[in-house]
Amino acid sequence: MTHKNISALMALFAFAFLFSGVASAQQTVVGKPAVTNINPDGFPRILDNLSVVFKIKAPDAKKMQIDLGKLYDMTKDDQGFWTVTTAPQVPGFHYYSLVIDGVKVVDPASETFYGTGRMSSAIDIPEKGVDFYDVKDVPHGALSSKYYFSKVTNSWRRLFVYTPAGYDVNTKLKYPVVYIQHGGGEDERGWAVQGKTDIILDNLIAEGKAKPMIVVISNGNVSASGGYTSSAMAAFKEEITNNVVPFIDKNFRTLADVKNRALCGLSMGGGQAFYAGLGSLDCFASVGVFSSGIFGGIANPTGKVFDADKEIPGLLTKAQQFNQKLKLFYVSVGEQDPRFEFTQKEVKKFQNSGLKVQFASFPGDHEWQVWRKSLHDFASRVFK
Amino acid sequence: MTHKNISALMALFAFAFLFSGVASAQQTVVGKPAVTNINPDGFPRILDNLSVVFKIKAPDAKKMQIDLGKLYDMTKDDQGFWTVTTAPQVPGFHYYSLVIDGVKVVDPASETFYGTGRMSSAIDIPEKGVDFYDVKDVPHGALSSKYYFSKVTNSWRRLFVYTPAGYDVNTKLKYPVVYIQHGGGEDERGWAVQGKTDIILDNLIAEGKAKPMIVVISNGNVSASGGYTSSAMAAFKEEITNNVVPFIDKNFRTLADVKNRALCGLSMGGGQAFYAGLGSLDCFASVGVFSSGIFGGIANPTGKVFDADKEIPGLLTKAQQFNQKLKLFYVSVGEQDPRFEFTQKEVKKFQNSGLKVQFASFPGDHEWQVWRKSLHDFASRVFK
Numbered sequence: 001m002t003h004k005n006i007s008a009l010m011a012l013f014a015f016a017f018l019f020s021g022v023a024s025a026q027q028t029v030v031g032k033p034a035v036t037n038i039n040p041d042g043f044p045r046i047l048d049n050l051s052v053v054f055k056i057k058a059p060d061a062k063k064m065q066i067d068l069g070k071l072y073d074m075t076k077d078d079q080g081f082w083t084v085t086t087a088p089q090v091p092g093f094h095y096y097s098l099v100i101d102g103v104k105v106v107d108p109a110s111e112t113f114y115g116t117g118r119m120s121s122a123i124d125i126p127e128k129g130v131d132f133y134d135v136k137d138v139p140h141g142a143l144s145s146k147y148y149f150s151k152v153t154n155s156w157r158r159l160f161v162y163t164p165a166g167y168d169v170n171t172k173l174k175y176p177v178v179y180i181q182h183g184g185g186e187d188e189r190g191w192a193v194q195g196k197t198d199i200i201l202d203n204l205i206a207e208g209k210a211k212p213m214i215v216v217i218s219n220g221n222v223s224a225s226g227g228y229t230s231s232a233m234a235a236f237k238e239e240i241t242n243n244v245v246p247f248i249d250k251n252f253r254t255l256a257d258v259k260n261r262a263l264c265g266l267s268m269g270g271g272q273a274f275y276a277g278l279g280s281l282d283c284f285a286s287v288g289v290f291s292s293g294i295f296g297g298i299a300n301p302t303g304k305v306f307d308a309d310k311e312i313p314g315l316l317t318k319a320q321q322f323n324q325k326l327k328l329f330y331v332s333v334g335e336q337d338p339r340f341e342f343t344q345k346e347v348k349k350f351q352n353s354g355l356k357v358q359f360a361s362f363p364g365d366h367e368w369q370v371w372r373k374s375l376h377d378f379a380s381r382v383f384k
Numbered sequence: 385m386t387h388k389n390i391s392a393l394m395a396l397f398a399f400a401f402l403f404s405g406v407a408s409a410q411q412t413v414v415g416k417p418a419v420t421n422i423n424p425d426g427f428p429r430i431l432d433n434l435s436v437v438f439k440i441k442a443p444d445a446k447k448m449q450i451d452l453g454k455l456y457d458m459t460k461d462d463q464g465f466w467t468v469t470t471a472p473q474v475p476g477f478h479y480y481s482l483v484i485d486g487v488k489v490v491d492p493a494s495e496t497f498y499g500t501g502r503m504s505s506a507i508d509i510p511e512k513g514v515d516f517y518d519v520k521d522v523p524h525g526a527l528s529s530k531y532y533f534s535k536v537t538n539s540w541r542r543l544f545v546y547t548p549a550g551y552d553v554n555t556k557l558k559y560p561v562v563y564i565q566h567g568g569g570e571d572e573r574g575w576a577v578q579g580k581t582d583i584i585l586d587n588l589i590a591e592g593k594a595k596p597m598i599v600v601i602s603n604g605n606v607s608a609s610g611g612y613t614s615s616a617m618a619a620f621k622e623e624i625t626n627n628v629v630p631f632i633d634k635n636f637r638t639l640a641d642v643k644n645r646a647l648c649g650l651s652m653g654g655g656q657a658f659y660a661g662l663g664s665l666d667c668f669a670s671v672g673v674f675s676s677g678i679f680g681g682i683a684n685p686t687g688k689v690f691d692a693d694k695e696i697p698g699l700l701t702k703a704q705q706f707n708q709k710l711k712l713f714y715v716s717v718g719e720q721d722p723r724f725e726f727t728q729k730e731v732k733k734f735q736n737s738g739l740k741v742q743f744a745s746f747p748g749d750h751e752w753q754v755w756r757k758s759l760h761d762f763a764s765r766v767f768k
Contacts (some may be wrong), residue, residue, distance in 0.1 A: 028545075038502050062446065067538030098665065106481065106490040108502040118422050118492040135531055135540045142545075144528040145582070147519055156519045161526075168635070171555045198529070236747030251552070 008128075009308050010216030036111045036124045043109060048070050050088045050125055056089040056109070057081050058100065060152055065099035068123070090336075091127030092369025093194055095120045113194055117185035122194070133196040133372050140164030140207035143198040143305045152222055159244065160192040161252065173371055174253045176213045176383045179240060179284075180219045180375065181269025183291075184228070186218040190266075191375075194368045194378040210379045218244050220269050228268060229327035237276035240284050259327055262382050264288025266371045278329075279286045280323070286328040286382050290374040306346060316353035325358050328382050332360040334370035420495045420508045427493060434472045440493070441465050442484065449483035452507070474720075475511030477578055479504045480633050496579055501569035506578070517580040517756050522590035523549030528581040532631040536606055536623045543628065544576040545636065546599040548589050558637045560597045560644035560767045563624060563668075565604045565653025565757065568612070569677075572603040574650075575759075576656045580754045584645055586759050593599025594763045598636055602628050604653055612652060612677075612726040621660035625667050643711055648672025662696045662706070662713075670712040670766050674758040675750055680726030690730060700737035707740050712766050718754035 007317030025115030031045035059080025074082035107121040182190030204210035223235040262275040415429035443464025447519040458466035567576030588594035607619035647661040654676030661671035
């Protein structure tokens with residue numbers, strides 16, 4: 001904080017207040033503030049029909065827009081406040097931007113999240129009756145950040161580790177481990193922040209719906225070449241099996257055998273789980289592929305029609321060998337995701353070849369609400 | 385991530401690449417990218433003289449500025465890129481903003497940090513020869529987030545806990561605890577992210593310069609009325625002594641006696657450490673006040689000339705009683721901070737009254753570089 005900023009601290013709070021567009025007592029206050037707002041009483045606000053009202057002070061801007069799935073033009077009042085009410089949104093976690101005179105930026109009135117390859121604003125639209133990712137009065141585990149040295153990237157890297165409630169108390173107990181990967185344009189913050197992994201697991205374990213387990217959230221951006229190429233997939237596989245897993249087994253009380261180890265991920269991370277999971281069945285006995293584009297609906301690593309048996313030799317032709325090793329092979333996807341029909345089609349092929357696969361779909365597009373549900377579902381099925 | 389965004393994933397990376405203003409092979413690449421950049425090869429870039437070069441694509445903006453301590457006007461080239469080179473910066477961590485046609489926003493090319501009451505961009509200007517907050521090849525502890533229920537705010541609150549390397553291995557060992565507070569317009573993310581608490585402690589402990597200790601980073605924004613008022617200070621005191629300390633003693637292997645418990649903080653948090661620390665010597669035997677404005681140089685809680693003996697009854701007139709209870713009373717401040725002379729003056733008064741106080745100052749204004757050094761210094765003196 002610079003001297004100029006802090007010495008005007010009170011003015012600054014007043015500024016933040018104005019900037020976030022908080023309505024004064026004279027103004028009509030609409031809807032409810034989003035939980036993702038910096039100011040708990042500020043804008044954006046969500047109406048009963050799930051439309052979002054944005055309000056931002058920018059007297060000198062010529063054009064203000066909100067990019068929330070589509071572009072919304074804002075209109076300016078004589079006080080210099082720009083406002084817009086969007087169409088009703090589907091529940092879930094949506095990245096969005098302010099567009100000021102054509103420049104796409106982050107909204108300082110909202111929390112920011114690393115996603116879409118940059119720091120991004122987001123809004124969490126509540127889903128009626130859904131509270132599995134709310135902090136509740138249950139025993140809470142911990143989410144820890146740790147540094148480990150990667151021989152693949154030749155650098156120190158950060159990962160997050162969820163340990164369940166009681167981990168520090170029952171120091172003889174050992175736990176199974178889920179390794180979970182983020183999507184493209186995200187990093188290890190994805191599952192830690194947007195994904196609410198710790199809260200989901202706290203609630204699931206408290207309800208007795210999941211075994212107490214460790215969840216490891218690492219950074220899947222291992223190679224500079226990009227996540228979907230063959231070389232990037234190979235680099236990830238080496239990183240997860242040769243660096244991350246041994247580090248976790250050394251530093252946490254894990255059940256360090258293959259049947260107590262799972263690999264899953266979303267989107268790009270779903271592709272990584274498919275290749276590094278099914279490709280390392282001596283390391284992982286459970287694999288979860290959430291909303292991956294590898295089956296189609298978006299570029300896949302080979303750039304061609306997906307041929308499962310070519311990508312993982314024998315997956316279809318020697319399905320029984322995979323069934324013997326796999327404790328759980330799980331695939332999920334959002335029902336409004338362009339990957340939906342491709343995923344369904346591929347799952348049918350798996351089933352027709354005799355490969356055991358558990359499939360789930362959830363209402364929603366390619367976004368965190370589907371992935372939170374996928375984790376919730378996967379964690380309740382794994383290690384049983 | 386919305387469907388529109390993800391289905392154009394490759395385009396998006398290209399966009400991020402353009403947006404962050406990465407110079408093409410044809411362009412002259414100047415200086416070194418800031419470590420706070422999203423794109424490891426992008427802008428802003430730092431020159432040898434510590435000037436910063438910003439470069440942002442915004443073809444349709446009418447006016448672009450950078451607010452980095454002072455406002456810098458940017459100039460546009462015929463490709464729509466705006467650039468500016470700032471004056472040489474002092475080393476340290478500086479919050480900054482983009483100002484697009486008068487609207488102050490976050491730079492999506494940089495990491496964002498909760499500070500100045502909103503999500504803010506920042507740049508970390510390296511200091512020659514200073515590496516005490518770099519990740520090194522030493523044993524690493526963990527930084528964990530935990531939820532606890534506060535009876536003061538009647539809500540679940542998050543805090544971070546640093547546990548030193550070996551905490552999970554030597555399960556009989558107990559540790560002393562430092563409670564450390566952020567400044568105004570910040571929250572528990574301050575010391576966890578900007579402050580690099582875990583890295584500083586890892587390095588200090590590895591060098592044998594600090595005892596292995598637990599550090600607890602909680603959210604000091606306890607009351608809605610604002611951090612510097614008497615009622616806010618009282619609410620903080622209740623929160624830290626009645627909620628946070630018992631929660632930590634219950635859930636971590638602490639040396640749960642007064643002499644192994646310290647309270648410190650920066651700016652507003654320094655004021656909180658002063659009031660709740662010196663005001664609860666049955667709870668904390670060591671107190672650290674970093675860059676606080678309570679002594680003057682910025683509004684203090686009483687709004688008047690600071691009277692230490694009135695704020696903490698007997699502090700000057702019965703100094704020996706305080707000396708008997710205090711293992712360490714530490715005050716630090718930046719040498720370019722407007723609080724500097726007021727702090728020095730007050731420390732002289734403490735000393736003249738016979739109160740034992742350890743004082744340190746560091747080059748720098750009211751900012752994180754001074755606070756990182758304050759933590760480094762305080763942690764190396766406490767519990768000895």
